[in-house]
Amino acid sequence: MAYQWPMAAYELFDERYPQMVNLGLPAADVTAVRGAVKDMWADEPGGWVHEWTRLASGYAGAGRHDLAYLAYGWAKFPVLADEAKRTALSRQIEQYQRAAAGFxxxxxxxxxxxxxxxxxxxxxxxxxxxxxxxxxxxxxxxxxxxxxxxxxxxxxxxxxxxxxxxxxxxxxxxxxxxxxxxxxxxxxxxxxxxxxxxxxxxxxxxxxxxxxxxxxxxxxxxxxxxxxxxxxxxxxxxxxxxxxxxxxxxxxxxxxxxxxxxxxxxxxxxxxxxxxxxxxxxxxxxxxxxxxxxxxxxxxxxxxxxxxxxxxxxxxxxxxxxxxxxxxxxxxxxxxxxxxxxxxxxx
Missing domain, CATH: 3.40.50.1820 (Alpha/Beta hydrolase fold, catalytic domain)
Structure with a gap:
């Protein structure tokens, strides 16, 4: 079991935005999530895992499993410190395997x-x-x-x-x-x-x-x-x-x-x-x-x-x-x- 700590979500976006985009997510979608996230740990609208999960589930519903597993990867980021992030990891594994046919x-x-x-x-x-x-x-x-x-x-x-x-x-x-x-x-x-x-x-x-x-x-x-x-x-x-x-x-x-x-x-x-x-x-x-x-x-x-x-x-x-x-x-x-x-x- 991991632990949470005081963390400003905007700081992570400041640091990780290039990695998010350069590993395959559309810049416009990353920017939209960045504007929506207000809290690092809350599992509710404005929370990191909630907003990334919403993006990921949208990709999955559209059959874009290749984008869904990447977005779920950011949903569980940076550590598995609560049940919502562990759920995001399990969904990432599922979407990744669904995407495999297109690798x-x-x-x-x-x-x-x-x-x-x-x-x-x-x-x-x-x-x-x-x-x-x-x-x-x-x-x-x-x-x-x-x-x-x-x-x-x-x-x-x-x-x-x-x-x-x-x-x-x-x-x-x-x-x-x-x-x-x-x-x-x-x-x-x-x-x-x-x-x-x-x-x-x-x-x-x-x-x-x-x-x-x-x-x-x-x-x-x-x-x-x-x-x-x-x-x-x-x-x-x-x-x-x-x-x-x-x-x-x-x-x-x-x-x-x-x-x-x-x-x-x-x-x-x-x-x-x-x-x-x-x-x-x-x-x-x-x-x-x-x-x-x-x-x-x-x-x-x-x-x-x-x-x-x-x-x-x-x-x-x-x-x-x-x-x-x-x-x-x-x-x-x-x-x-x-x-x-x-x-x-x-x-």
Missing amino acids: PVPFERRVLDLPYGGSTTPVPVHLLGPSGRPVLVASGGLDSWKMDLHPLFVQLVLHGGVQVMAFDLPGTGESRVPLTASGGFEIVQGLIRHARALGNGRVGHFGFSMGGYFAARSGLSGAVDAAVDQGGPVRDSFTESNLQRLMFGMADIFENTLGFERRPELEEVLALMVDFPLDALLAQDLNCPMLAVNGADDVHVTQTDTLLFEGRRATDVRLVPGTGHVAASKLHEVIPMIAAWLTDHLT
Whole structure:
């Protein structure tokens, strides 16, 4: 169970509007919802989940399941802190599967039972693209999950020559376990093993936002054949000073994924962050080919967490000017670049 916190909805629109539009929703519809939303948590007219759900149900009624699942994705954003948002997620899953017949790539949904903490945990994955290719294990971050990033993943399939295996990070989406550094990577390792047997034996890892942290960990440890970190925290973003400066509710979003059921004290969060920085792996020279890319104006992830990859063997770095976290306002430029990089280094 997650928790709510004081949050001005207009601030989220200020930050996420480019992502909402660049991942496929009509700008006019996003603008209309933006004007209607007055409260972040109220499940009533003017409430975030209510207004996004109204848009999504309208799409669904018109047979536009491709737009409906995206809108339901924003309805459940940013965390599953109440029943209305959990309902929105279940409707997103339903609409996504209805939209699948129109996907431009083959689609299959599976639920894998993967090792976790001495036992196992179910991990739903979406396979996108033809079989027999290199498999790209891929995830979003703390609040943008596998279905939310479907349009991005499709572009990587179409232009990067891969089959994508999309999953939700622990503490998010359909995951049943909280986020930890070691537990999350244990799940990633299980996905990588499955992926090696699924395609042609070559496996890459793509991570968006917090997913980039785990892609960086896969790449630095040599667990995959190529890794792309798009806007992931790596080292300096896990400091106390950075946590305190986070904007747009990101600190509370992170704390929700860690499993807190009420707003924690700073010391409680810092105690769970000690295992996240990748200093030990950064000090080694085990990495596969890697690409680190982010917007130069990111307010969540420090520039140094991208620039620290400069000078590493077999590593490319792109700090994109004039855009923020994950280069959201320039995805139309960044995703083709990533797809071309994957073609060169994985396929």
